[in-house]
Amino acid sequence: MDTILSIAASNLLSPLILFFVLGLAASLARSDLSVPEAVAKGMSLYLLFAIGFKGGVGVAENGASAALGMALIAGVVLSAALPLVAFVLLRGITGMGRTDAAAVAGHYGSISIVTFVAASAVLAERGIAHEGYMVAVAAAMEAPAILSALWLASRGGRDAATTAAEPGLWREIMLNGSIVLLLGSFLIGWVTGPDGMAEISGFIVDPFKGVLALFLLDMGLIAGRGLRESRGVLGPGALLFGVVMPPVGAAFGLAAGLLLGLSTGGLALLMVLSASASYIAVPAAMRVALPEANPSIYLTLSLGVTFPFNLTLGIPLYLAVASAATGG
């Protein structure tokens, strides 16, 4: 408990969190502070490029045991299963309709890469190592949740089976830009290893945290705008779900990670992935395949409630639990 609090405290006062809070406050106060779309996308490409490459170099340095394959499978299973948990929880706590609940559930099975990046930064700062292949697990967890969400929605009569079969949708999901860049950079980092790292570390290591801080400022701005514009959309039940589901997801991640025998850092990251909710890949897929679901609900929950929760309290919590569980 002591650890959690001390990690949480130092976490809360890091520039990363504070810039997120600045963005949130600025947009709740209706400041016109804003980051151009192209710059935000550029930073997002940078983060995927850097985190993927670093993960690959990590694998090149430490070797990938059979554990890599097992971890990928675990990721796929978690991503596919967590929406069911989320759906049941959500329908239990709130009176949300099936389609909206299915769409929300899909977000919680999938992952938020920036939460993962922020957690990696916390690990790096505390000198806790982790399996480099966790970024591949992150990529593997992006898409399966979408399938589960469509299945959940279709059980209510909506013919999601047809939708899911729609030409192009699956290609779009599996080959979406973030997955391709993350996995591609991972593979390139793996192939080129420490030599490759030496070539580009002046770009992907030195300025990394600063870019992340600026990106979190933008996330704060968007989250705040979302909260402002969708006031009244989320009832207290939904808000409760937004902070209860992350630890629940993390618990599943913990169980899976212990089965896999991950290190403390790897375990914490798998918990973070399980706890986080998508705000890029899944919303896009839902707009295409479940247009009747209200985007205000799932975007506000994912970006406005769960993301800040994980960033501030979740990460230290999961890290403390992972430390305790691995005796680290």
Added chain:
Amino acid sequence: MDTILSIAASNLLSPLILFFVLGLAASLARSDLSVPEAVAKGMSLYLLFAIGFKGGVGVAENGASAALGMALIAGVVLSAALPLVAFVLLRGITGMGRTDAAAVAGHYGSISIVTFVAASAVLAERGIAHEGYMVAVAAAMEAPAILSALWLASRGGRDAATTAAEPGLWREIMLNGSIVLLLGSFLIGWVTGPDGMAEISGFIVDPFKGVLALFLLDMGLIAGRGLRESRGVLGPGALLFGVVMPPVGAAFGLAAGLLLGLSTGGLALLMVLSASASYIAVPAAMRVALPEANPSIYLTLSLGVTFPFNLTLGIPLYLAVASAATGG
């Protein structure tokens, strides 16, 4: 005098100035060289982020005496008072109408953050320290001048009182993006101190001057385009004002800074702030509140005349005077 010349000479041959000149020359020669709007805005966010944070870390390191409060008050007073000086000077030298003159005067009470940034870079290069809280003073000086400008305009019969009372305008001015980011980064730098700096210095320190050089290239391009498109808008009187007002403003800054007992570096920066003219916050406010004022006049004076003057001759001049005045 010798010092001024030597500072000016080394200043004129620094990459910063030369890239500004390159931009100016390119756009006067009608090259199609241009920086995308999003990239220019991104660099501007970066500079505010970095300079604010560094200022805050400076305060965390050296402590903020009561002088911080006094300096803020001095900044507000300077910003509110300088437009009156500028207005009288402008109406004396030129036959400019009241509304245009009021709008121009507002720009000279407020500040140009990139001039401030360039001056900080010169100080850093010469190893001259300054009070970190000067960035807070810069933020405090952004807005009061606008009030003075509206008051000046309203005395001519135009009902600026109503305009100023317009819902939203004051919120917009006080919470404009640059002020919020500058002050927010300053506070975060203050809170996180040297530890925070260690985390993100690879982003905000190492590449800083290079980004500034590229940004100044863009400023040169815009200034040149403005000069080209508004040829004939400014008479010789207005041009004279554009190079006379900065030293006059600097003299007021000098007096205030000596009263405050600032260090050589802090004094030079207060002179720079007083001498510089806004090209972001004030033009936007003027378009809303004084749409009758001709933007070609105030933008050309601020960006095309005063900014280059301060960048090339002003900064070395103010620094030399500040050194002499503090016996530094």
Added chain:
Amino acid sequence: MDTILSIAASNLLSPLILFFVLGLAASLARSDLSVPEAVAKGMSLYLLFAIGFKGGVGVAENGASAALGMALIAGVVLSAALPLVAFVLLRGITGMGRTDAAAVAGHYGSISIVTFVAASAVLAERGIAHEGYMVAVAAAMEAPAILSALWLASRGGRDAATTAAEPGLWREIMLNGSIVLLLGSFLIGWVTGPDGMAEISGFIVDPFKGVLALFLLDMGLIAGRGLRESRGVLGPGALLFGVVMPPVGAAFGLAAGLLLGLSTGGLALLMVLSASASYIAVPAAMRVALPEANPSIYLTLSLGVTFPFNLTLGIPLYLAVASAATGG
């Protein structure tokens, strides 16, 4: 031969090439991975800024002998003459019409700055020095080829003489943004020398290769999209031309470079310039002056065939030949 293969192998496994391949693969697989236009332009400005400045600092450090002037003249002659070679080759191999062939030929006389940048990075990695003024030669080679292309097109009856005389076209070509930024940065680097470099090396040296890798990812995306959309536009003859012309151009560059007495690195770079094909300045000029020429042909050849060829096989080949030729 051994050298070529070993250079080629290590070249093929560098992050630079692999990110290009990733982009190519992603876009051939129809991933939606994309880089915003503003970010791509921003990176392109960065690369011109950095490579120009470094070249200038190189001249400041080593002095520019008369060789600079001679090299510029050689560059202009190569750029003007190579389109004639390309035109004859193209008309020999394919049945391409005069206008299209002239437009393509213009591209091969001019240069691709990113190929030049990639070659410089390979040289730097292997510790092979080169004349800093080669970037000025690169700038000098951008435009003359356009004149040759218009002359070639006009011989077929089209009144290109009138077009070429069109007001504005020549100013546009000579003062196009890339030439101005490249030459301007070169001059500023020359004037400010190692001192200037010390000021901004944290921006233009440390992150350089990483930015180049990300830029090459985007080049791969664009090249792949071009290949995909223009399938069928290029016959086998044209494809053959796209890989035969670069070594032919390089041979001319070799001859010129030996006459000039360039170092191994300088020789390799002159070969690279001669071998590379423009994809920025010349296409724009062709759209204005030869709108009848089909852009799919020249863009696909330049960006989809010749650029990848040079990046992967060409650069190591030219470097090995240059080493052998200078006994280096």
Added chain:
Amino acid sequence: MDMHEAKRVEITIEAVMQKRLTDALKAAGVSGYTILPVRGGSGRSGEWSREGQVSRAGGMVQVVCIIRPDRLDPLLEAAFSVVERHIGVVCVTDCNVLRAERF
């Protein structure tokens, strides 16, 4: 297909005035609008371009509003009250829309 008559109102206005305009439109009962970016332009107040700008004062936007014909007058009055003292252009075109219940 089933089409319904409507009006397409296109208002070109300074970006700093955008929020004031859309607030006025909403107050006048306008149910929807779309905002297009503008790259540059020229008019009595000279030529301008978006490139390289950092100033919020620089740019313009286009607000496009599709409405039922009977709602045109309140919309124009609302727009005019904002545009009046400012530079900007208001242009109205007859059009037809699908799904008229939305307007």
Added chain:
Amino acid sequence: MDMHEAKRVEITIEAVMQKRLTDALKAAGVSGYTILPVRGGSGRSGEWSREGQVSRAGGMVQVVCIIRPDRLDPLLEAAFSVVERHIGVVCVTDCNVLRAERF
């Protein structure tokens, strides 16, 4: 100058649906279209803006299609099949074009 009657169809639609819409248009025999970026907007599903977005789900685009009048119906049917379940606006205007052979 020699002008020809035509229809200008302007479809405002979510960016994620862009490719589906243009594919449907092509299948309906539409020979050309132009896509404009959209900065923000407001409608029954609330207000939104492009700024700072990284999500592909966020934005909208405008697809403008100029066609010969007799081709309007197939185009509208194609468009409607895509827009039907989604948010979006379809607006048709009479216009005149130069070089009619192109449409």
Added chain:
Amino acid sequence: MDMHEAKRVEITIEAVMQKRLTDALKAAGVSGYTILPVRGGSGRSGEWSREGQVSRAGGMVQVVCIIRPDRLDPLLEAAFSVVERHIGVVCVTDCNVLRAERF
């Protein structure tokens, strides 16, 4: 409100030709125009998109020009002289404007 008849001319043209077009328009006495960015499109010369482009050759823009009806012909002639050999679309719509003295 007091409206006046006018013409809205929308010219979609390659970005490299933009300055030539606006110069020709000014020479033909056009007093104002607005330039919209274009994200992509498709036509007889194939499909294209703005994303990731660094080449100046790549993109297109839309020049929108609102004029008094009697000025249409010189405008179209000026536009046609520039567009003639190039790809591009010219589309004219009837419209109504506020503040007619501006056009």
